[in-house]
Amino acid sequence: MVNPGNFDLQSLRLFLLAAESGSLTKAASQFNITLSAASKRIAELEKNFDCRLFIRQPRGLQLTAAGQGMVRHARKVLDNVNQMASEVSDYSTGVLGHIRVAANVSAVIQFLPQDLANFHRQYPRLRILLEEALSENIVEQVDSGSVDIGIFADNVAASGIRTFPYRQDRLVLLVPARHPLATLPSISFAETLGYDYVGLNQGSSLLRRISDAAISAGKILKVTMQVTSFDALCRMIQAELGIGILPSGAISHTLHGQKLVAIPLTDPWAQRTLKIGINAVNPLQPEAEKLLNFLRPVK
Numbered sequence: 001m002v003n004p005g006n007f008d009l010q011s012l013r014l015f016l017l018a019a020e021s022g023s024l025t026k027a028a029s030q031f032n033i034t035l036s037a038a039s040k041r042i043a044e045l046e047k048n049f050d051c052r053l054f055i056r057q058p059r060g061l062q063l064t065a066a067g068q069g070m071v072r073h074a075r076k077v078l079d080n081v082n083q084m085a086s087e088v089s090d091y092s093t094g095v096l097g098h099i100r101v102a103a104n105v106s107a108v109i110q111f112l113p114q115d116l117a118n119f120h121r122q123y124p125r126l127r128i129l130l131e132e133a134l135s136e137n138i139v140e141q142v143d144s145g146s147v148d149i150g151i152f153a154d155n156v157a158a159s160g161i162r163t164f165p166y167r168q169d170r171l172v173l174l175v176p177a178r179h180p181l182a183t184l185p186s187i188s189f190a191e192t193l194g195y196d197y198v199g200l201n202q203g204s205s206l207l208r209r210i211s212d213a214a215i216s217a218g219k220i221l222k223v224t225m226q227v228t229s230f231d232a233l234c235r236m237i238q239a240e241l242g243i244g245i246l247p248s249g250a251i252s253h254t255l256h257g258q259k260l261v262a263i264p265l266t267d268p269w270a271q272r273t274l275k276i277g278i279n280a281v282n283p284l285q286p287e288a289e290k291l292l293n294f295l296r297p298v299k
Contacts, residue, residue, distance in 0.1 A: 012078060013031070017030050052066065052067075102133045128291070135153045152277060153272060156205050172248045172263060177261055190217040199233075206245070
């Protein structure tokens with residue numbers, strides 16, 4: 001049986017360096033220890049887990065299946081330790097509390113920078129830990145209690161948590177300036193489905209929204225390229241690799257009106273509501289309650 005007390009954080013850090021570089025020699029050099037000391041630490045890890053983490057080859061190290069699993073867990077452990085150290089050290093500098101927030105890219109790009117800046121000016125001794133995530137994952141994080149507040153799209157099921165409206169945004173069709181659709185004052189989504197699309201990554205609420213709309217229209221959404229950010233989406237469209245749909249507030253101002261044209265969509269679903277979610281069972285800590293009340297629109 002594995003005894004967690006038999007390995008230390010330094011060995012985990014060394015293991016990750018070796019895994020990332022594929023070389024124990026390079027890992028030992030970065031770690032400022034001798035090669036024999038590094039080899040001993042890795043051997044102790046393997047002995048503790050009773051399995052090989054690396055296959056030693058003439059030109060370096062190759063992770064075993066167990067080693068690949070170890071990489072994922074070691075990163076989580078070290079990330080959590082770093083976060084713990086950061087949070088605890090904050091208290092010595094006068095921070096009175098931490099608020100964990102997860103938000104989708106639409107909220108992070110369009111609304112949260114100014115909202116959080118205003119909140120920080122009012123409550124300078126509260127620290128906000130913000131993570132960008134997919135809307136579905138955000139709901140899971142709120143439900144599990146791993147974050148205090150989540151902000152996500154309205155087309156994601158969130159029946160297990162408490163929700164409040166946050167902000168509304170408008171989806172537009174973005175096309176290159178020389179595209180055949182560029183001169184239209186407005187357009188329905190169904191009229192665009194004959195063209196290739198650049199979309200966000202799989203699992204994004206926006207990709208799901210337009211995929212569902214294509215199914216409802218009885219047509220195929222031809223996504224030829226997927227990216228992970230709105231900026232990358234704009235760049236791909238600018239390069240005439242396809243058209244795309246995104247919130248109007250997420251379009252790069254340096255591109256809009258020169259190389260890209262945003263066309264309003266006439267479909268009702270193009271008007272979206274971003275939601276705030278909190279855990280339905282566990283009450284918020286006072287500092288998180290302050291942020292919730294700050295972000296909720298005034299009635």
